[in-house]
Amino acid sequence: MTVCSSNRPTPIPGFLDDYAFVACGLLDLYEATLRTEWLRWAEELQLRQDVLFWDAQGGGYYCSQPSDPTLLLKLKQDQDGAEPSANSVSALNLLRLSHYTGRPDWARKAEHLLAAFSDRLTRVPIALPHMVRALLAQHHTLKQIVICGERDAPDTAGLLATVRSLYLPHKVLMLADGDPQGFLSQRLPLLSSLKPRPDGAAAAHVCQDFTCALPISDPEELRRALLEPHPPPPPAL
Template sequence: QRPRPHLDTKMLAAWNGLMISGFAQAGAALAKQEYVSRAVQAAAFLRRHLFDPASGRLLRSCYRGKDNTVEQSPVPIQGFLEDYVFVIQALFDLYEASLEQDWLEWALQLQHMQDKLFWDPKGFAYFSSEAGDPSLLLRLKDDQDGAEPTANSVTVTNLLRAACYSGRTEWVEKARQILAAFSERLQKIPITLPEMARATAVFHHTLKQVVICGDPQGEDTKEMLRCVNSVFSPNKVLMLADGDSAGFLYRQLPFLASLERKDGKATAYLCSNFACSLPVTSLQELRGMLCP
C-alpha cells in the first residue's frame, strides 16, 4: 500500500550524447545499420527539443509530459559544458557512422558556441558553467574522470577532430593549452584522468584524416568504408569526399577538391599535416595503410 515512487522523466542532453556515441560507434564497427538509425533518431530529438536555433545554444533537459509529449520547464535550463562536450562528441561519431554532413556542420557550430560560453582565456581550459550565473560563487573546472569522463578530458579529442574537419588550427592550440593546464595533475596522478591521458597520446601522434573519394551509393565505396570501420584505429577521422564541391565539407577543406578517384574507382587517401598519401584503391592496401 505504499505510494508508488516518483518517476524521474527528465532527459539530459549530455547523457543522450553519450548514448548516441555508443550506438553510432557500435553501428559502424559491427555494420549494424539499425544502431546507426537509433543514433540518428536520438540526435534529431536533441536538435528538436534540446537546442535553441535562435541563439544556437543547447538546453540542459526536457521532460516527458502527459500522453508521452515532450515538455520544457517554464524557465529552460541552459546547457552546461558537459552537455556541449558530449553532444559534440556524439555528432562527430554520428557523422563517421552515417556520413551525413548536417551532423558535422552542427558539431562545429556547437564547438564555436562552447568556446564562446566556457573558455578561460587566462587560465586556459573550459569552465564547467558559463559566466553571469548569480548563484555561483566560483566557476570550476573538474579535474577527475569518474563514472563519466570529465568534460575537459573529452574536449581535447573533440578539438582535434574539429580541426581535422574544418582546417582551423586554433582548435589544435586550444587542445594543447588544456593539456598544459592539467599537466601537473597528469604527471603526478594520471590515474585520475585516464581519458585525458588517452587524449594526450592522440595529440602527440596527430590525428590522420582517412579520406574516401567515391560515390556514396557505389558498392566499391561502401566496401572501403566497411574496411575502415572494421579496423580499430583511434588516431583517425573518417570523411567521405563525394565530389560535391558546394557541400559543407568541401567548403571547410578546399584540398579535398584536389583528390580524385583513380581509374574511376573508389579511392582512399591518408592525410596528415596538410599532406596526403598516394591514392589507394584496393582493400588490402587500405588495411595496410591503417595498420602499418
C-alpha cells in the same frame, strides 16, 4: 490546464557537459553515417561552448557559465570517473574538429586545454584516462582517411568497411563525394585535389597534417597502409 507564462522556468545556457558530450556524439555519428549535417551541428555547438565556458586566462572550460552571478565557485572538473569529464571529452573534440573544419585555432585550444591540466596529468594520469587519450592523439597527430567516391557505390562501401574493421583510435574518417558546396569541401581546400581513380573507381587517401599518400583502391592494400606504424617524431632541437 493552462500554465501561466510567469511560472515557466527561465532558460539557462546549460552546462559544459551538455555541449561536450553532444558534440562528441555528433562526431561519432558522422563517422558512422558520413552525413555532414552532424558535423555542422558539432561545429555550431563547439563555437557556442567556446563563448560560454572557455577560460581565456587559465585554459580549459568551466563547468558552468562563469559570468553567472548566482555561482559561488567557478569550477573545472579534473577527474574522469564513471564517465569522462567534459574537459577530457572537449580536448579530443577540439582535435577532431580541427581536422574536419581546417581550423588550427581549435588544435591550439586543445593544446592549451591539455596544458591547463598538465600538473594533474603528470602527477595522477590514472585520474584522467580520457584526457590521456586526447594527449596521445595530439602527440601522434590524427591520421586523416579520406574516401573519394560515390556514397552508395560498392567500391566505396568496400573501402569504408576496411577502415571500420580496424581499431584506429587516432584517426578521422571523411567522405569526399565531389560536391564543391559541401560542408567539408568549403572548409578543407585539400579535398578539391583528392579524386577517385581516372576510371571512376573509389580511392582512399591516407593523410597526416593534410599531406596525403598516393590513392589506394584495393581494400587489402588500404588495410596494410592503415596498419603501418606511425613514423617516429622528429628529434628535439
